[in-house]
Amino acid sequence: MLAIVVGIPANVAILSSVATEVRRVSSAILYCSLAISDLFLLLSLVFKAHYHLHGNQxxxxxxxxxxxxxxxYGNLYCSAHTxxxxxxxxxxxxxRPFLYKSLPKRAYTAWASVVVWGVFGAAVIPELLVRQSYxxxxxGLTTCHDVLPLDYSSHAPLLYYKLGLTFLGLLVPLVVTAVCYARIVRELNHSHHDWALYVKASSLVFVIFVACFGPAGTLHFLHYVRLLAGEEDSFYGYFNVAVCLCCLHACLDPFLFLLMSKSTGSKLHFMTLSIST
Structure with missing residues (x-):
């Protein structure tokens, strides 16, 4: 509920302010994509909140x-990959500033957004084809997505599908982000300029990313591994906590965007290192 109340207006505000920069600033494309995926995630969360507040009915x-x-789930994966x-x-x-300068940044960011939306839009199609409520x-309850009988022929293959999707959708971007921010902080710490504020901001963004997506990716992966091994599922309570953390990221993204923009010293640095990165 906190994520919904804070996140929806915050993402709408960021989307309205960044959308005008899409044609001039390459990373505005990524930030628009992120705001849209966060908004869809939060809108779907309205129904999930109603579901849990009414005793999983x-x-x-x-x-x-x-x-x-x-x-x-589709927008959760889109947010992580964006x-x-x-x-x-x-x-x-x-x-790699010289390589970065030579790249066609607007084309690359546009294609990256299209690929992310296309891949995970297609990846969640099975969720639309398989019965979800029982x-x-x-x-005396009608559940949604919480109970899926594995003896149904249409559901058993979903375990392998969900295991692979969790690895690709949550764990891969987690590793990529960890490597990138580790190199960024290391490079700036060795710089002759004072980038202390930017280093702190980058470190905070990374810590929040890990805290929000790390538990969900790990628990989902272990959950499907245990089910494939024929063991009982005992992660449901932890699942809810992990999902809450993921949703919290959707309302934090606009403020992290503002933090990164404020951590640079001038409009030029803002365009080249913050919003353009």
Whole structure:
């Protein structure tokens, strides 16, 4: 609920302010993409919040359950990969400035956004094709995405699909971001200029990224490994905490964007290292 109340207006504000820069500043494309994916994530969270606040009782029907599930996970992966793309741009601008200057940045950032949306838009199609809501007579509840019978032929292959999607969608961008920010901080610490504020801001962005996406990626991966091994699932409570952390990132992204822009010393540095990275 906190993420919804804070995140939706904050992302709308960032989107409205950055959208005018899309044609001039390459990274505005990535920040617009990030704001849009965060907004869709937060809108799907409205339905998930209603679901959990009413004792895990889904009242919106099967079609809505499929759409909300696909929208939530698809935009979660899009956000993680867009943040990874932003970290790669920052890495190139700081560590490989001559290479960065020679690249067609607007074309690359536009294609990166298209690829991220295309890949994960296609990747969540199975969530739209498989039944997601089930009535549990013994509990008197209709669940959404929480209970999927593995003895159904359509659901068993989903374990392998979800295991691979978790690895690609959450763990890969986590590793990419870790490497990029480690190199950025190392490079700036060896610089002759005073980049202390930018180093602190970059470190904070990285720590928040790890704190938000690390537990979700790890727990989801272990969850599907345990199910494939035939072991009982005991991670549901931890899942909810990890998902809350992921959603928290959607409302923090606009403020982290402002923090990175304020941490540079001039408009030129802002354009070349902060928003343009």
């Amino acid at each position: 889904w009242v919106f029907g099967e079609t809505a359950c499929r759409i909300v599930t696909a929208c939530f 943040l990874a793309c932003i970290s790669v741009k920052r890495y190139l601008a700081v560590v 009535h549990l007579p013994q509990l």
